[in-house]
Amino acid sequence: MLDLNEVDLAAHYWNYQYPDSGGWRDDIYYPRKVTAIKQQVTDFKFSTLVEQNPPLGDDTATIGTFTYHLGVHLRLKADPENYHVTLQVQNTMATDQSLTVIVNELEMATVVLNKDQADTIYFDVALTQPVFDLTFSCTDEPANIGCLQLKGFQMEKYHLKAARFPRLVIASDSTAQTYTVAESPQTGWGAMLYTWLFPKGSAVITPDTDASYTLARVYQQGKYQIINKSIGGRSSRSFINEGKLEQLARQLRPNDYLLIQWGDNDATSYRPMRYVAPNQFVDYLKQYVDAARFRGAKPILITPPSQHKFDGDCGHIGFPAYRQAMIEYATSENIPCIDLGQLTADLLTKYGPKLSRSLYMQFPAGQYPGFPEGVQDQTHFNRYGAKVLAQLVARAFGQLQRDYEYGHNKSSSEAITELSAEVEHSVQVRLRWLPVEGADFYRVTRIGNGEQVEFTALGTVFVDSKPCQNPKYQVKGYQAEQLLATAEIAVPMTFTSTADHSIAGINVYEIDRDTFKNQISFSLRFINHPNVAQYLVYVTNQRTRERRLLGRIRAAEVNQL
Numbered sequence: 001m002l003d004l005n006e007v008d009l010a011a012h013y014w015n016y017q018y019p020d021s022g023g024w025r026d027d028i029y030y031p032r033k034v035t036a037i038k039q040q041v042t043d044f045k046f047s048t049l050v051e052q053n054p055p056l057g058d059d060t061a062t063i064g065t066f067t068y069h070l071g072v073h074l075r076l077k078a079d080p081e082n083y084h085v086t087l088q089v090q091n092t093m094a095t096d097q098s099l100t101v102i103v104n105e106l107e108m109a110t111v112v113l114n115k116d117q118a119d120t121i122y123f124d125v126a127l128t129q130p131v132f133d134l135t136f137s138c139t140d141e142p143a144n145i146g147c148l149q150l151k152g153f154q155m156e157k158y159h160l161k162a163a164r165f166p167r168l169v170i171a172s173d174s175t176a177q178t179y180t181v182a183e184s185p186q187t188g189w190g191a192m193l194y195t196w197l198f199p200k201g202s203a204v205i206t207p208d209t210d211a212s213y214t215l216a217r218v219y220q221q222g223k224y225q226i227i228n229k230s231i232g233g234r235s236s237r238s239f240i241n242e243g244k245l246e247q248l249a250r251q252l253r254p255n256d257y258l259l260i261q262w263g264d265n266d267a268t269s270y271r272p273m274r275y276v277a278p279n280q281f282v283d284y285l286k287q288y289v290d291a292a293r294f295r296g297a298k299p300i301l302i303t304p305p306s307q308h309k310f311d312g313d314c315g316h317i318g319f320p321a322y323r324q325a326m327i328e329y330a331t332s333e334n335i336p337c338i339d340l341g342q343l344t345a346d347l348l349t350k351y352g353p354k355l356s357r358s359l360y361m362q363f364p365a366g367q368y369p370g371f372p373e374g375v376q377d378q379t380h381f382n383r384y385g386a387k388v389l390a391q392l393v394a395r396a397f398g399q400l401q402r403d404y405e406y407g408h409n410k411s412s413s414e415a416i417t418e419l420s421a422e423v424e425h426s427v428q429v430r431l432r433w434l435p436v437e438g439a440d441f442y443r444v445t446r447i448g449n450g451e452q453v454e455f456t457a458l459g460t461v462f463v464d465s466k467p468c469q470n471p472k473y474q475v476k477g478y479q480a481e482q483l484l485a486t487a488e489i490a491v492p493m494t495f496t497s498t499a500d501h502s503i504a505g506i507n508v509y510e511i512d513r514d515t516f517k518n519q520i521s522f523s524l525r526f527i528n529h530p531n532v533a534q535y536l537v538y539v540t541n542q543r544t545r546e547r548r549l550l551g552r553i554r555a556a557e558v559n560q561l
Contacts, residue, residue, distance in 0.1 A: 003152075029053050049068040067142075078155070163253045170228045175389075257401065313352070419487040429493075
């Protein structure tokens with residue numbers, strides 16, 4: 001454990017200033033550069049400058065927000081590992097202060113210090129680079145000057161135990177991330193990897209509660225687990241600057257695998273918050289590699305997948321400068337590397353310019369609700385394309401280790417494959433599976449709470465909007481009365497339940513406006529509620545809101561014509 005008193009700390013103080021403004025050069029924005037001077041002080045003074053860069057031309061998408069922490073910093077060398085940190089502080093201001101603790105440009109904790117108050121601050125941090133850089137910011141008004149005295153400092157390493165079985169964690173961008181149902185059919189390869197590495201390609205899918213963003217997902221089947229931390233619009237740099245790598249590093253355990261794919265968004269020079277010059281790319285990749293290795297995990301680099309582009313009849317290898325930098329770094333540091341850029345370029349060549357469109361988000365208008373005007377996207381993949389890319393990654397990954405077997409999804413013809421159960425908003429379960437050849441329909445059985453409830457599905461997606469606690473589902477495919485294939489999956493989840501006073505499945509049909517002059521006839525059907533003895537049917541005038549009782553239906557009559 002590192003234990004420093006007030007005198008010891010004085011030897012590690014630096015004063016940070018950012019005197020020169022940033023600016024655009026050759027369509028690349030260069031932020032302010034720090035001037036750091038070693039300085040022995042007793043008062044820890046600090047302030048924060050937050051500013052936006054001017055747009056490039058009139059393109060507002062080129063505006064970024066930069067935060068510069070000025071004043072005193074405590075800077076120490078430290079291995080990129082997990083630490084418990086303790087600070088003893090004294091407010092030296094004549095007023096109360098609300099302060100935020102900043103470590104390596106990331107917010108760690110907040111504290112309110114009354115006038116002249118001494119306090120102790122505790123927090124944990126997962127370092128991803130070999131430096132511990134501490135300062136403070138005024139929480140409410142960052143531009144204000146704050147001041148305190150740092151009386152004592154302790155920092156102690158802590159280690160997580162290995163998981164029962166090595167987990168697979170993915171850090172990447174939109175080409176690998178998990179998407180919502182509303183964004184279907186857009187899919188990242190990280191969301192389909194389980195179909196090639198889990199037995200029968202089956203998984204329970206739940207939100208990653210350790211992530212600060214909603215799109216992170218956990219895929220689980222028995223001892224196998226994939227944690228997809230990927231999120232769109234990020235580069236190797238912005239994923240770090242937003243604190244997402246620090247969050248990920250807190251979770252990493254010995255023997256875990258960390259798949260690292262960047263390069264797409266790093267190349268967007270007009271986006272100043274995420275751009276990384278090719279000659280600086282390795283500096284950021286090193287943080288991911290160190291975050292894994294120092295925690296006993298195993299990093300695997302993945303070059304960015306190629307876009308839908310061709311050089312003649314050959315698929316174009318995308319982002320060549322970043323791909324080459326990653327490959328050279330992997331070779332020099334003996335890091336396994338999956339060249340997904342080359343693999344996808346070879347795939348494009350095999351499919352050809354026209355057929356390869358089937359891999360990407362390229363559809364005409366009217367095909368999918370989330371894309372009513374259609375879409376022509378040469379970067380992102382549809383569900384089929386993502387599954388093909390996941391196969392490329394899984395096959396290469398299978399050759400690098402023995403914990404996850406590639407092709408685990410192979411099964412007998414009597415088994416339904418790729419059955420997944422995704423928990424949505426902690427209140428419902430969405431089941432998906434691959435079609436069974438010859439099946440006319442499917443029967444879904446939910447088992448739990450001492451009962452079995454059966455449903456019919458005419459397609460390969462079923463949503464259980466009212467699951468029980470810890471349900472198990474059986475899915476059976478039928479051709480007429482003949483059972484063709486089955487599968488089952490258990491969902492170890494506790495669901496939020498509330499009293500249900502709604503009547504479900506209301507449907508008005510057999511509407512007849514012609515038989516009787518000035519009258520309308522119709523049939524009504526709905527699902528019988530278990531707590532209702534009688535239903536009242538009203539018609540309401542939408543203009544006057546006048547309501548008239550049409551009839552009464554006893555519960556026993558609901559299932560009759």
